Amino acid sequence: MTSALYLENYLDSLESLPTELERNFKLMRKLDDRAQTAMKSIDTHAKEYMKNLVTNKDAMTEEERKKRLHEIQVLFGKAKEYSDDKVQLAIQTYELVDKQIRRLDNDLARFEGEIQEKASSTRSKSEEAVVKKGRKKTKDAKVTGKKKQSPSSEDEARGGGGTAAQVSKKKKQKNAEVEESEKESGPATHPSDVLDMPVDPNEPTYCLCHQVSYGEMIGCDNPDCPIEWFHFACVGLTTKPKGKWFCPKCTQDRKKK
Numbered sequence: 001m002t003s004a005l006y007l008e009n010y011l012d013s014l015e016s017l018p019t020e021l022e023r024n025f026k027l028m029r030k031l032d033d034r035a036q037t038a039m040k041s042i043d044t045h046a047k048e049y050m051k052n053l054v055t056n057k058d059a060m061t062e063e064e065r066k067k068r069l070h071e072i073q074v075l076f077g078k079a080k081e082y083s084d085d086k087v088q089l090a091i092q093t094y095e096l097v098d099k100q101i102r103r104l105d106n107d108l109a110r111f112e113g114e115i116q117e118k119a120s121s122t123r124s125k126s127e128e129a130v131v132k133k134g135r136k137k138t139k140d141a142k143v144t145g146k147k148k149q150s151p152s153s154e155d156e157a158r159g160g161g162g163t164a165a166q167v168s169k170k171k172k173q174k175n176a177e178v179e180e181s182e183k184e185s186g187p188a189t190h191p192s193d194v195l196d197m198p199v200d201p202n203e204p205t206y207c208l209c210h211q212v213s214y215g216e217m218i219g220c221d222n223p224d225c226p227i228e229w230f231h232f233a234c235v236g237l238t239t240k241p242k243g244k245w246f247c248p249k250c251t252q253d254r255k256k257k
Contacts, residue, residue: 031086038079
């Protein structure tokens with residue numbers, strides 16, 4: 001139920017309340033007037049009885065005395081009845097107002113609970129979305145850094161001025177030379193053709209050597225690492241280590257902390 005609809009229904013339920021309160025208050029005033037009148041009549045009868053009892057003690061018979069006492073008792077009964085009715089009506093009026101107040105308090109507590117529940121759910125979804133977005137961004141950054149950005153055969157052909165077949169042949173010869181150079185120099189050295197090749201300004205560089213991506217590379221598990229990816233040879237690795245791996249710079253920073 002929306003707030004506007006609830007307010008409309010609540011005001012409709014209160015439409016008859018002012019009339020009922022006014023009627024109860026008028027009736028209470030009438031009962032109070034009757035009780036006051038009865039009390040005044042009791043005072044009058046009591047004074048008259050006491051006066052006659054003092055001045056005309058022998059003139060009043062026992063039957064007349066009992067009759068006047070009975071009249072006073074009847075007036076007391078009526079006054080008590082009027083007072084009791086007034087008290088009961090006051091209690092009903094109080095309960096009538098208190099019922100509406102308790103209903104409003106319960107509805108307000110329920111609305112506050114729903115608002116807090118919605119706010120908590122929205123906050124949880126927002127935090128979950130932020131965490132997923134951060135994980136996806138980190139994963140995309142690692143995948144992008146690991147991908148080799150090698151020129152296409154068409155670009156090589158255009159740059160070398162030869163046909164695609166010639167470019168493919170040159171590429172095979174070049175790969176053979178790289179493999180032979182790696183076997184001679186061992187796993188801890190850079191391929192000479194990669195170091196000698198000019199760096200394309202549009203191609204990103206990595207590692208401590210500031211060269212392009214080639215061969216096997218390993219990513220630093222520190223999300224704040226400024227370099228992120230390293231060649232095996234540059235960090236003295238031949239195989240991928242088990243568990244988390246941190247680059248030399250991040251390792252030193254962690255030791256300092």
